[in-house]
Amino acid sequence: MSDDFAAKVQSVLPGVRRDLEDLVRIESVSADPERLTEVEKSAEKTAELFAAEGVDVEIVRAYDGAPPAVIGEKKGPEGAPTVLLYAHHDVQPENDHADWDSAPWEPTERDGRLYGRGAADDKAGIMAHVGALRVFGDDLPVTVRLFIEGEEEVGSDTLVELLGKYQERLEADVIVIADSGNWDIGVPALTTSLRGLVRVDVEVRTLTHAVHSGMWGGLVPDALMTLSRVIATLHDDAGNVAIAGLHSGPAADVDYPEERLRAESGGAPGIEWIGSGSTVERLWTKPALSITGLDAPKVAGASNTLVPAAKARISLRIAPGDTTENALARLVAHLEANVPWGATLTHTVVDTGEATQIDATGPAYDAARAAFTEAWDGTAPVDMGVGGSIPFIAEFLEAFPRASVLVTGVEDPDTRAHGANEGLHLAEFERVVLAEALLLRNLAR
Template sequence: MSEQLETVIKQHVDTAFETTIEELCELVRIPSVSWPAFDPAHVQESAEKVAELMRSTGVFEFVDIRRAPVAGQENEADPELGQPAVIARRPAKNGAPTVLLYAHHDVQPPGKEEEWDTPPFEPTERNGRLYARGAADDKAGVMVHVAAIRALIEAKGEDFDLGLAVFIEGEEEWASQSFANFLRENRSELEADAIIVADSGNWDVDTPALTVALRGAVAFNVRIETMAHATHSGMFGGAVPDAMLAAVKLLGTMWDEDGSVAVEGLTSADLTTPEYDEARLREESGLLDGVSPIGRGEILSRMWAQPAITVTGIDAPNIANASNTLIPSVLVRISARVAPGQDPQEFYDALTGHLTKHAPFGAKLTFEDPGLGQAFSVDTSGPAVAHMRAAMTGGFDREPIDMGIGGSIPFIADLVDEFPKAEILVTGVEDPDGRPHSPNESLHLASYKKALATEAIFLARMNDGL
């Protein structure tokens, strides 16, 4: 690809950047939380805005808003449908490949508004960053696709050969419950040679990265019961084990003294990791002075290639309602990460088996609402990966690195199942200080501009077959 063409793309991205950010802000102002407790009308409004943006490019044969049945509802007469997704397609010409562009337009709940420095759905720019819920995860990913298509048109004209498909889903933050059915129902319109999943991040604001490994996910509730009813803690305390005592003792068995996972049957992956020291871990995670990191081995190996178990919630009386009572039942939410290479069902069986084996005092355990997500390792030998690495070098003026992610994108397994021959490229716009899912989520604007140029250069390279 000529330097002149890269220059045209970068100049267009730069010239159009203010408009791109204005459109991103319009999208971010829509509070499209896909969780059941929130108004679904906002997700519909967000889908309509995304469809409008895609139509504005003028290159697609069609742009639709569609839904599919959630998992388990496929054969029902009146199935529950997932949240609205935007789908579009432009056929390839002259033997050119097709690229599927994925992102999601739904967002996490804002959490406690008092923990935000500015209103979560009013995008605010300060210190070179744009702050808002969804500013990075993942409405910035949606606008990457829109802006990259516009830059491709500027560089190649509207009659380019590259085929494009678009899938912008509306429920990624609520477990993508209709994802697999949506792929099956719309397979012919979504089929592609390469798939960009724009829902990850970069090594830092200056260094691009291709995500090549993702941990899988296992989440479930465990109900811990020891008594038929609550009783006075003064009358029976010391003789009767309450559920909280059993829960505290049981949960502690999942980790060694250094915080490493201590459950038999959980495996780790063999991944080469870049240099990353404790000082950077402290800076990026907010680890307090005097608090030690946990685990063994290289720090990035602990986050990318080893299993992890977290207790994310406990249903029990809060302090305001804490009477002198032995608690009969406690409900605990466990969220775990599965190393690449291990099947999540195997992981779930090992973890629930461990808890059952170590239940203290004969406490009764009931496991509820399991959710499993596959880990993912990228085959980096294909031509699309080479094009993306070259595009990242062109967009950022710095060679990319391959990195893993401690989090999970379970639906990638569905993409692999439905399109086994497609190369999957996991990219994104987040950086270590972006705080997705947390208060004060933000997007680094200078880095974002480089990401826009990167995807446009990639599309141009795929179009030209370089």
């Protein structure tokens, strides 16, 4: 049976790839107001692709002018399980074209990869769903429902409203979220945990206006120095996050070899890793804190003045089991307790997203593991954590508490999603399509 499925996948794959390339050529950057018509085109193309497979589709919005999502249904046999397939059709900005080895909006194959913005994240997720439907044609063994989002890359602001508005049309026994990745080339994975996110802009002020550094230096603290001291308190000497009251937990017993870690992380030669615990604990189940931006005078053209105010953006990843409410309160308390010299500290919350921990047990997960093992020629999937955040998964779990949520994906460690030279490993993509077809077969059983 698996040989028949593999042969069918190979027969549909050329068309799936052509359609993926057409999707990649649509510049559906949801963060760019000047390309909102491209987001509309992407939704229309996505709807067209599923309609061609017999799905009754509709483009919907939370309100007039909101980003377009595609929902739909294709009925299976009476009494068969219902499976909701999720992906998103919007993409990240391509940024500087000079950083790409080929044009970001013209899909290009090199060394077994298809390069282009959205080639993996997440238009390949869309096409994995399309490919699985093409394998079955009119003999779909389950009822499939569809939710293809159009604003994932800008925070899914209207997702909760959409899930509430169309809940009856999206209810399912199993939800397949194709927006994650696999452990390695040749090693599949189910994502079972993701860290949450708290982003805060912090400003420190020490002066009402800039003053001469020679006249007042040594007496008046400048804001940059003061902010630097605050930032320095956020980690201990080993590099662990030093904010009291944040949650940490154990991670799966997965080996992450040093050579692979250094190659995939882009760590500079000689750099030492920070924190304590196993590699995957530090990446998946412990908090992490980064300074992702600073507002301060540039070195070029800087004058001999004491800076009156300086601002930093703090990105705090919180471990599964923690909450954004707790993490935000702990972070703010730490900052306020550690601002020196009577400086004024203010903070503004940029955004938050809850962490996710999935209990990956039960028949749906057994069906998924069997499908993945079969598609990868006997290699069982890893239960993988992800250090990044996909807050909408927690919203699906809340909206559909009785559903089994499977977080899958097309990415691999060298996909470079969100960066230049984003690429899809084509051989792995074939296995992803096969695995999803086998999953639908297994769920029907």
